[in-house]
Amino acid sequence: MEYYDQAAYEQADGDQYEPLLSEKDRTTAEVDSPLPEDLTRDDLEFPSLSEPELARHYVRLSQQNYGVDSGPYPLGSCTMKYNPRFTEDVAALDAAAVHPDRDGDTVQGTLELLYDLQDYLGRIGGMDAVTLQPPAGAAGEFTGILLAEAYHEASGEGHRDEVVIPDAAHGTNFASAALGGYDVVEIPSGDDGRVDLDALEAALGEDTAALMLTNPNTLGLFERDIERIADMVHDAGGLLYYDGANLNALLGRARPGDMGFDIMHFNVHKTFATPHGGGGPGAGPVGVTEELADFLPDPHVRRTEGGGYERYTPEHSVGKVHGFEGNWFVLVKAFAYIDRLGxxxxxxxxxxxxxxxxxxxxxxxxxxxxxxxxxxxxxxxxxxxxxxxxxxxxxxxxxxxxxxxxxxxxxxxxxxxxxxxxxxxxxxxxxxxxxxxxxxxxxxxxxxxxxxxxxxxxxxxxxxxxxxxxxxx
Ligand SMILES: Cc1ncc(COP(=O)(O)O)c(C=O)c1O
Incomplete structure (x- = not known):
C-alpha cells in the first residue's frame, strides 16, 4: 500500500491530507501470534504502526483542528471557553474512577460528592432539589418536561397540553416539549428582543403546562419583566421553566429560583467546566422547587440519619433518565470548578x-x-x-x-x-x-x-x- 492514498489526496482538492492509520500502514510482515490458533482471528486488518507513528498522526490531526485551547471561540450560546486543567486533574484521580454499580455503603465519598454538587447547584440556582442525572442540556429540558407533566398529572391538571416558547429560544426547547408530547405555542418577541407581554398573555390559558425561557435570552438580553412573567404563568396555572444555558451571565449574582422559575436545567459543561461541542460529554442537572422534588428521577442522593449518604427513589419519581447518577466525570469537573471558585x-x-x-x-x-x-x-x-x-x-x-x-x-x-x-x-x-x-x-x-x-x-x-x-x- 502506498504511504498516501493519491486518489483521496486529489479528491481532497489539495487540502492538507493526513492519511488514515490503515493508509499509513506499510508493514508487509506477518505477525506471529503467541495465542492458540482457535483464539485468534485473521479477518481483522488492524494497521501495524509504532508508537511514534501513532502519536504523530494524532498530533497532526489535532493541529488541523481549532478548539478552546487554540484561541478565542466566541460561538454564541455555546459558551465555548478554555477549561482549567485542574478540573481534569481531579477527574483523573484514582478515587474518581469508582464503578457506578457499587453498593452505596462502599462508595460514600462518591455519594458525598454527588450530594454536595446537588447542594451547590441548588444554592446557585435558588432551587430546592437537584437531580444530576440528565447527560446534556437538551436531556435536562426533556427531564424538566417530564417533571412538569408528572406534576400536572398529580395535581389533577393532566389536561394541560401546551408549552409556550418564545421565538428566540434554542431549538432544543421546541424539540424537548414536542418529544414530551406537548403542543408548542411559539410567541413572537417584542421590538426590544424580549418577551412580548401581550403575546404571552394571549398564549397563556387553561391548557398551558409551562413557559420555557432562558434569561438572559439568546440575544444576550435580560428579561426585565421576569417577575411579571412569572406571575402571569403561575396565574394561568402553568410552570416556569428556565433554560440554564446562559447561566454564566448570572452566576453568583442572580438566581432563577428567586425570579420565580419552578424548574431549571444547568448546562454544567458550559457554565462550569468540560469543553463541550462536537457531541462531547455533557451534563444537564435539573433543579426544582419543593413542590416538584418528589418527582425527580431515580436514583437521588440524600443524607442518612447516621450522617452518611444513600441513593433512594423519590416517592413519585418519573423514573430513570440516564444510567446511574449521570455523567459522572463531567459532574466531578463541575464540582471541582465550583468548589475552587467559590x-x-x-x-x-x-x-x-x-x-x-x-x-x-x-x-x-x-x-x-x-x-x-x-x-x-x-x-x-x-x-x-x-x-x-x-x-x-x-x-x-x-x-x-x-x-x-x-x-x-x-x-x-x-x-x-x-x-x-x-x-x-x-x-x-x-x-x-x-x-x-x-x-x-x-x-x-x-x-x-x-x-x-x-x-x-x-x-x-x-x-x-x-x-x-x-x-x-
Ligand atoms: C440556549 C440553549 N439551550 C439549550 C441548549 C442545549 O444544551 P446541550 O447542548 O447541552 O444539549 C443549548 C446548547 O448550546 C443552548 O445554547
Missing part, C-alpha cells in the same frame, strides 16, 4: 462574561442592534452573508461566532467571547471581525483559504454525505 469566583466569572461581551460589542464595526447585553451580543452582518463572514474569520485564525440565529437579527453574528478572554484577545477578535467587515463578497465567498480543509458544498454534504473515506473515489 461564591466570589463565580460572581467574578459572570462579571467578566458580561464585561467581555459588552466590550467586544463596542469594538466591532458591524451594526449591533439592541442591548445592553449580558454574556453575549448579536451583531448583524448587514449586506454580507453571515455564513461567509464566519468562513472568512477562520482565515484570520479565530473561531467565528454562531451565525444566522437568532433570526430576529438579519444575518446574525451571535457572539459570546466568554469570561476567560483578556483584553488583548478581545482586541484580536475585534480586528478579525473588522478586517472581514471591510472585505468584498468575492473574497468572502471563496473563504476559507488558509485552513486545512477548504469550503465544502454544504448542500451536497447534507444530501449526499460521504460517510466513509472509502466513498472518496
Amino acid at each position: 461564591d466570589e469566583g463565580l460572581g467574578d466569572a459572570s462579571a467578566k462574561a458580561v464585561l467581555n461581551a459588552n466590550y467586544l460589542a463596542e469594538q466591532v464595526d458591524y451594526d449591533v442592534p439592541l442591548g445592553p447585553f449580558h454574556h453575549e451580543f448579536v451583531a448583524s452582518a448587514g449586506d454580507q452573508d453571515a455564513a461567509d463572514v464566519a468562513k472568512r474569520m477562520l482565515d484570520y485564525g479565530v473561531h467565528p461566532p454562531t451565525t444566522k440565529w437568532p433570526e430576529l437579527v438579519d444575518e446574525a453574528l451571535m457572539t459570546e467571547p466568554t469570561e476567560v478572554e483578556n483584553r488583548a484577545n478581545l482586541d484580536d477578535l475585534a480586528d478579525a471581525f473588522n478586517a472581514v467587515a471591510a472585505e468584498d463578497d468575492e473574497t468572502l465567498e471563496s473563504a476559507p483559504n488558509r485552513t486545512t480543509a477548504r469550503r465544502i458544498d454544504q448542500t451536497e454534504a447534507a444530501r449526499n454525505p460521504r460517510l466513509s473515506w472509502q466513498d472518496l473515489d
